[in-house]
Amino acid sequence: MSESNTASLSRRQFMQYVAAGALATAAPAFISREVLASTGQLNLYSWSDYVYPEMIDSFRQATGIRVNLSTYGSNDEVLNRLRAARGRGFDVVMPSITYTPAWVEQELLQPLDESRINVAGVIPSMWESSKTLGGVQNGSRYTVPFNWGxxxxxxxxxxxxxxxxxxxxxxxxxxxxxxxxxxxxxxxxxxxxxxxxxxxxxxxxxxxxxxxxxxxxxxxxxxxxxxxxxxxxxxxxxxxxxxxxxxxxxxxxxxxxxxxxxxxxxxxxxxxxxxxxxxxxxxxxTWMDSIGVPVGADNLDSAYAWINWYYQPAHAAIHVRLSGYNSCTQGAAELAGEAYAANFAAAYPGNAIENLWWxxxxxxxxxxxxxxxxxxxxxx
Structure with a gap:
């Protein structure tokens, strides 16, 4: 078996390992014509090695929305900054999903409207797992899966x-x-x-x-x-x-x-x-990072446009290819290239996927x- 085929098998094993049941959802056109014609902006606060110029250019081409990117290096950094600003200043934040309870307790995130999200674009097991990892609090969803690593x-x-x-x-x-x-x-x-x-x-x-x-x-x-x-x-x-x-x-x-x-x-x-x-x-x-919308977001439509842009495999594959992390978007891994497949195979041989510590x-x-x-x- 070639190294590339080994990587594909490992990813399949991973999906089986975290599977919590299939989630079948019809996918409407989540990026509307109005958004495509937008000249708005998105204030995005992301991990320092997650968002690349190629992603920003692709997003703007798809939506017309300009991205203002700020970066951080730790969960504590982003949490403390938004707490000091009382949830204002950014439209999208990307905390580790296990931090969601702390964000919600301090009233820094707003509940998400799942009807506006292309849930079918997410690996079903990731969507299900994200609920118990912290994404759903008190019956409401506050964060959605972005990537895992x-x-x-x-x-x-x-x-x-x-x-x-x-x-x-x-x-x-x-x-x-x-x-x-x-x-x-x-x-x-x-x-x-x-x-x-x-x-x-x-x-x-x-x-x-x-x-x-x-x-x-x-x-x-x-x-x-x-x-x-x-x-x-x-x-x-x-x-x-x-x-x-x-x-x-x-x-x-x-x-x-x-x-x-x-x-x-x-x-x-x-x-x-x-x-x-x-x-x-x-x-x-093993962690899952997420996308959330702060309570003081000024550009709500742009925030949902970012989520739904990422939940398309060709777009998420840009992130995977450039960052080396793994996407929660269905089909992204298969489009990320041979280097990603080889690296994945080297990192997780044998029973490494079954032995992940979440x-x-x-x-x-x-x-x-x-x-x-x-x-x-x-x-x-």
């Missing part, structure tokens, strides 16, 4: 051989990697937790217990923090966005890191395989407590 291992293959099933989050902290590791502070604690749970040192039901009870979360994270501080000398650079991830490897000689898939996939393509991305044996941390919804108390432990790690 993982946080796993990025490796310099000239130094470390990528062997699935042998390497895990614990591999970061091997003696030979001291001073050559890059991680994001808060999610590295989660990775340590999955490693210590896997070897039986800190049982936590694969860290699920930390999302259910604050007292138990603090007990477990205190032990993870102790491990992290003792291994802080292993870290050559902390990262907080995609650009910093690439700099850690390309400029600061990291040989292994716990990173997002997008930057690692792009480096794999650009370096002819010197760098690669691999799911760890404990399971790649982020659960994150209560407000959890976000605050986790950030407290993150800050203690950084300042130690």
């Amino acid at each position: 993982t946080e796993a291992l990025c490796l310099n293959t000239h130094v470390i051989t990528p062997v699935y099933g042998e390497l895990g989050f614990g591999s970061l902290w091997m003696p030979e990697n001291k001073g050559r590791v890059t991680v994001r502070a808060h999610s590295s604690l989660l990775g340590i937790g999955l490693h210590l749970d896997d070897i039986g040192e800190v049982p936590s039901s694969r860290m699920r217990e930390t999302y259910e009870d604050e007292g138990r979360m603090r007990e477990i994270y205190s032990r993870l923090l102790d491990f992290a501080v003792r291994h802080k000398d292993w870290i050559v650079q902390f990262w907080s966005n995609a650009q910093e991830t690439e700099a850690a490897f390309m400029q600061n000689d990291a040989v292994i890191g716990q990173t997002w898939d997008g930057p690692a996939m792009r480096m794999r393509s650009e370096s002819n395989g010197k760098y690669t991305y691999l799911a760890p044996k404990e399971g790649a941390m 982020y659960p919804p994150e209560p407000t108390w959890f976000i605050a407590a986790r950030n407290e432990f993150r800050d203690r790690f950084l300042s130690a």
Whole structure:
């Protein structure tokens, strides 16, 4: 079987893994003639490596709408900015879907009108899964699926051989990697937790217990923090966005890191395989990012036009091809090209798709407590 065929099989396995039942919806013409004739604008607040000029040009050609793009590097950054602005200033935001409860609790998002959305353009299992991951709150939908991706291992293959099933989050902290590791502070604690749970040192039901009870979360994270501080000398650079991830490897000689898939996939393509991305044996941390409309949005029609433009496979494939992430739009993966297929196959061999570790919804108390432990790690 060729590498491209292996990638296609892996994607099919993924759809089966997350399937929560088929969703059949007739797709009306969601981008109307009025919108096509629009000379309006869209104030879009997106992750720093999600939206590219080719996407903006395609959207404007399809709708006539001008995009004013601002970018951020973390969920906390976008949440704090919109909280300070009381939900004003942007028409579309793109938080991780597990953050939706915190946005809704602080009254920063407006309920979405599903009748205005091309639901049939979304992978059915993704639409269904998005409900329990946070997109639906109190019976109303506030966010819709945009893309999915993982946080796993990025490796310099000239130094470390990528062997699935042998390497895990614990591999970061091997003696030979001291001073050559890059991680994001808060999610590295989660990775340590999955490693210590896997070897039986800190049982936590694969860290699920930390999302259910604050007292138990603090007990477990205190032990993870102790491990992290003792291994802080292993870290050559902390990262907080995609650009910093690439700099850690390309400029600061990291040989292994716990990173997002997008930057690692792009480096794999650009370096002819010197760098690669691999799911760890404990399971790649898996997230779904979303599209939401703030309560103070000024251009509501433009916001729905952006959602429905993205829910067309040829448009979403631009995002997949340029970013390295995976789209929730049905049919986008098949149009994203050979490089994407090869990268996907290398990242998720064997049973990696079945073993994905999905982020659960994150209560407000959890976000605050986790950030407290993150800050203690950084300042130690």
